[in-house]
Amino acid sequence: xxxxxxxxxxxxxxxxxxxxxxxxxxxxxxxxxxxxxxxxxxxxxxxxxxxxxxxxxxxxxxxxxxxxxxxxxxxxxxxxxxxxxxxxxxxxxxxxxxxxxxxxxxxxxxxxxxxxxxxxxxxxxxxxxxxxxxxxxxxxxxxxxxxxxxxxxxxxxxxxxxxxxxxxxxxxxxxxxxxxxxxxxxxxxxxxx
Amino acid sequence: xxxxxxxxxxxxxxxxxxxxxxxxxxxxxxxxxxxxxxxxxxxxxxxxxxxxxxxxxxxxxxxxxxxxxxxxxxxxxxxxxxxxxxxxxxxxxxxxxxxxxxxxxxxxxxxxxxxxxxxxxxxxxxxxxxxxxxxxxxxxxxxxxxxxxxxxxxxxxxxxxxxxxxxxxxxxxxxxxxxxxxxxxxxxxxxxx
Amino acid sequence: xxxxxxxxxxxxxxxxxxxxxxxxxxxxxxxxxxxxxxxxxxxxxxxxxxxxxxxxxxxxxxxxxxxxxxxxxxxxxxxxxxxxxxxxxxxxxxxxxxxxxxxxxxxxxxxxxxxxxxxxxxxxxxxxxxxxxxxxxxxxxxxxxxxxxxxxxxxxxxxxxxxxxxxxxxxxxxxxxxxxxxxxxxxxxxxxx
Amino acid sequence: xxxxxxxxxxxxxxxxxxxxxxxxxxxxxxxxxxxxxxxxxxxxxxxxxxxxxxxxxxxxxxxxxxxxxxxxxxxxxxxxxxxxxxxxxxxxxxxxxxxxxxxxxxxxxxxxxxxxxxxxxxxxxxxxxxxxxxxxxxxxxxxxxxxxxxxxxxxxxxxxxxxxxxxxxxxxxxxxxxxxxxxxxxxxxxxxx
DNA sequence: TCCTAAGCGAGACGGTACGTCTTGTCTTCCA
DNA sequence: TGGAAGACAAGACGTACCGTCTCGCTTAGGA
Numbered sequence: 001x002x003x004x005x006x007x008x009x010x011x012x013x014x015x016x017x018x019x020x021x022x023x024x025x026x027x028x029x030x031x032x033x034x035x036x037x038x039x040x041x042x043x044x045x046x047x048x049x050x051x052x053x054x055x056x057x058x059x060x061x062x063x064x065x066x067x068x069x070x071x072x073x074x075x076x077x078x079x080x081x082x083x084x085x086x087x088x089x090x091x092x093x094x095x096x097x098x099x100x101x102x103x104x105x106x107x108x109x110x111x112x113x114x115x116x117x118x119x120x121x122x123x124x125x126x127x128x129x130x131x132x133x134x135x136x137x138x139x140x141x142x143x144x145x146x147x148x149x150x151x152x153x154x155x156x157x158x159x160x161x162x163x164x165x166x167x168x169x170x171x172x173x174x175x176x177x178x179x180x181x182x183x184x185x186x187x188x189x190x191x192x193x
Numbered sequence: 194x195x196x197x198x199x200x201x202x203x204x205x206x207x208x209x210x211x212x213x214x215x216x217x218x219x220x221x222x223x224x225x226x227x228x229x230x231x232x233x234x235x236x237x238x239x240x241x242x243x244x245x246x247x248x249x250x251x252x253x254x255x256x257x258x259x260x261x262x263x264x265x266x267x268x269x270x271x272x273x274x275x276x277x278x279x280x281x282x283x284x285x286x287x288x289x290x291x292x293x294x295x296x297x298x299x300x301x302x303x304x305x306x307x308x309x310x311x312x313x314x315x316x317x318x319x320x321x322x323x324x325x326x327x328x329x330x331x332x333x334x335x336x337x338x339x340x341x342x343x344x345x346x347x348x349x350x351x352x353x354x355x356x357x358x359x360x361x362x363x364x365x366x367x368x369x370x371x372x373x374x375x376x377x378x379x380x381x382x383x384x385x386x
Numbered sequence: 387x388x389x390x391x392x393x394x395x396x397x398x399x400x401x402x403x404x405x406x407x408x409x410x411x412x413x414x415x416x417x418x419x420x421x422x423x424x425x426x427x428x429x430x431x432x433x434x435x436x437x438x439x440x441x442x443x444x445x446x447x448x449x450x451x452x453x454x455x456x457x458x459x460x461x462x463x464x465x466x467x468x469x470x471x472x473x474x475x476x477x478x479x480x481x482x483x484x485x486x487x488x489x490x491x492x493x494x495x496x497x498x499x500x501x502x503x504x505x506x507x508x509x510x511x512x513x514x515x516x517x518x519x520x521x522x523x524x525x526x527x528x529x530x531x532x533x534x535x536x537x538x539x540x541x542x543x544x545x546x547x548x549x550x551x552x553x554x555x556x557x558x559x560x561x562x563x564x565x566x567x568x569x570x571x572x573x574x575x576x577x578x579x
Numbered sequence: 580x581x582x583x584x585x586x587x588x589x590x591x592x593x594x595x596x597x598x599x600x601x602x603x604x605x606x607x608x609x610x611x612x613x614x615x616x617x618x619x620x621x622x623x624x625x626x627x628x629x630x631x632x633x634x635x636x637x638x639x640x641x642x643x644x645x646x647x648x649x650x651x652x653x654x655x656x657x658x659x660x661x662x663x664x665x666x667x668x669x670x671x672x673x674x675x676x677x678x679x680x681x682x683x684x685x686x687x688x689x690x691x692x693x694x695x696x697x698x699x700x701x702x703x704x705x706x707x708x709x710x711x712x713x714x715x716x717x718x719x720x721x722x723x724x725x726x727x728x729x730x731x732x733x734x735x736x737x738x739x740x741x742x743x744x745x746x747x748x749x750x751x752x753x754x755x756x757x758x759x760x761x762x763x764x765x766x767x768x769x770x771x772x
Numbered sequence: 773t774c775c776t777a778a779g780c781g782a783g784a785c786g787g788t789a790c791g792t793c794t795t796g797t798c799t800t801c802c803a
Numbered sequence: 804t805g806g807a808a809g810a811c812a813a814g815a816c817g818t819a820c821c822g823t824c825t826c827g828c829t830t831a832g833g834a
Binding site: 031108109110112113116142143146147148150151154155157158159161162166170178181182183184185186187188189190 | 340376379382
């Protein structure tokens with residue numbers, strides 16, 4: 001296994017780069033971060049960077065994917081399945097609150113776009129699974145599952161953005177309640193006609 | 194009125210620049226459009242451009258604002274006010290369908306971001322007005338109007354994006370129906386508790 | 387005589403432009419002076435400028451020619467002709483001293499170049515005339531008159547530049563003496579072999 | 580010696596840039612040469628250029644300095660020192676004749692100015708040294724050495740310009756003879772009073 | 773012990789877009 | 804009807820980033 005050595009080192013470099021990006025995202029918007037900024041922060045050579053990522057976006061995407069994985073693990077542990085709550089929104093909002101700066105950065109500029117492309121597909125899939133599980137066996141939903149999933153994930157994301165940009169005027173718990181009250185009736189409507 | 198002369202010419206130049214941008218947005222994503230592209234297309238000198246707009250972004254924002262104005266005029270004419278439909282979504286989706294390329298461009302990349310910053314505030318205001326009108330006099334909504342407005346506008350936009358990116362798998366009419374079925378129950382819930 | 391009015395006005399405008407240029411030349415080098423600077427200083431419209439001069443250089447040339455005329459009048463009045471002094475250098479250096487700033491400007495940058503092209507030809511002609519007058523009738527000079535003239539005018543100009551750029555370390559009178567001592571022997575040599 | 584690598588590369592790039600400038604100077608006047616012209620000719624990237632030189636002027640100055648070095652080497656080899664000839668002017672005029680286009684370019688426009696600033700100081704120094712050597716030990720010159728030196732260098736340069744601009748009407752050898760006949764008596768006069 | 777291959781830093785380089793600046797032309801209005 | 808005002812096309816300028824590249828240094832196994 002001669003690649004192990006390589007991998008181990010590579011992982012370290014990637015880790016450093018990701019950390020540098022996360023740190024920088026707290027300071028300035030994604031668009032304002034140059035590759036050179038990342039290199040300086042990570043104390044990494046230019047060619048090394050390009051040996052690991054084809055460009056700045058790839059690094060960002062990597063970061064987003066890791067974030068999504070962490071989040072999904074978080075929500076996977078919660079006992080929401082089948083219950084009246086579609087997702088552990090309170091926990092999500094709380095986690096976001098603890099990392100405001102980072103999430104604010106992720107939710108703005110070109111970064112959102114990457115999130116929409118990479119992260120939302122992931123979200124949609126999770127939600128579609130959950131919804132399918134709630135559908136009475138053998139029944140067709142009144143509104144197609146992908147539409148419902150997009151409705152849910154879109155609302156989550158859009159409200160999260162709004163919440164952050166308006167300086168979090170409600171508590172995570174309140175947001176959870178309001179979101180569920182807004183979304184659940186529509187979902188019932190869509191699932192069972 | 195000594196500015197009229199100036200204004201008249203300026204307007205012409207701005208119009209040409211906007212048209213050039215719209216045309217280019219149908220061909221490639223916003224990020225790939227350089228100022229020079231716009232200049233060549235518009236047959237305009239570099240300094241003239243910068244005399245009118247500080248930035249490529251400023252031109253984009255101007256275009257978005259004009260688009261929003263046109264759309265709001267469109268929806269203003271519709272007899273939806275007070276009826277069971279919150280907004281003339283069918284007409285909106287149809288209009289978008291007729292200008293797919295342009296809207297696809299607007300809904301991606303940095304451009305969305307500008308839209309979120311500039312366009313959505315506008316949308317929220319319109320929707321908040323409509324909702325307030327529906328609120329029984331003297332009653333407090335169970336969910337604050339700004340939250341409801343963001344819920345509606347966010348859902349509209351997010352579904353529009355999804356629809357475009359998935360090659361418009363349903364007709365404008367179907368989208369209208371589904372969106373209303375998804376959103377209206379939550380709104381009722383939010384308005385009247 | 388309908389043109390007289392025009393001419394008179396034109397003269398006025400030209401005068402104003404020339405004065406503005408002279409004033410600006412005291413403040414910054416010719417290259418750093420933009421047409422706009424001249425316009426602002428002269429309080430003249432852009433198109434008016436171009437109605438009178440094809441470009442900034444033409445204005446400069448006009449100024450140089452007027453300067454040369456003034457200088458030649460000055461030297462014409464002096465009783466140098468035929469005497470041991472070739473030219474009233476003392477008076478020239480004194481005049482330059484009184485207008486240091488202006489001449490420093492004229493003697494630097496692109497401006498010198500214009501001077502060499504326009505002014506030196508003029509100088510050469512004057513000097514050639516003077517030299518021819520000193521040539522014993524019917525004799526051929528050992529060195530052609532144009533070469534001698536260029537030698538004299540070139541030395542004058544080059545020493546003037548040097549003098550100005552070295553903060554006028556000698557008095558006009560000393561410069562006159564030294565220059566004559568340097569140049570006259572060579573001239574004798576050249577005229578009479 | 581970690582800089583060697585850098586230096587070696589830099590030198591190559593500089594060399595290419597200088598060659599490109601020299602080539603272009605034969606085709607059009609200095610003022611008409613844009614940085615882009617140089618880049619295209621040298622096949623060099625824009626930023627690389629600015630990494631080496633702050634300016635187009637800096638490149639020109641570098642070229643002039645190298646030219647002066649080459650010329651001084653040329654004259655240094657000649658056995659003129661102490662002889663009746665002050666400088667190997669015949670060789671100089673011949674060399675200029677062989678590179679007419681280039682020198683014509685250098686002797687015009689903004690370029691002369693740079694030459695006057697950079698090159699003439701160099702010349703003056705060399706000439707001052709030579710003159711000091713000719714001064715009988717312990718004697719003061721009648722005219723200060725710097726004035727004499729400027730007289731010589733100024734005359735050389737001014738005559739060179741005149742010669743080039745008048746299409747070289749005399750042979751290098753004739754120019755050498757005439758210049759020495761014009762200048763040497765003045766110098767004797769100035770050195771020994 | 774030496775060797776050799778990879779990861780890495782440093783940073784030169786070509787390329788390209790940017791926003792600024794100046795020029796000379798043109799049009800429109802005003803006195 | 805001529806001059807003032809200033810919009811405009813053209814295009815060079817110097818700056819900033821990008822992604823590619825070449826160069827040595829280091830650091831571990833494997834011989």
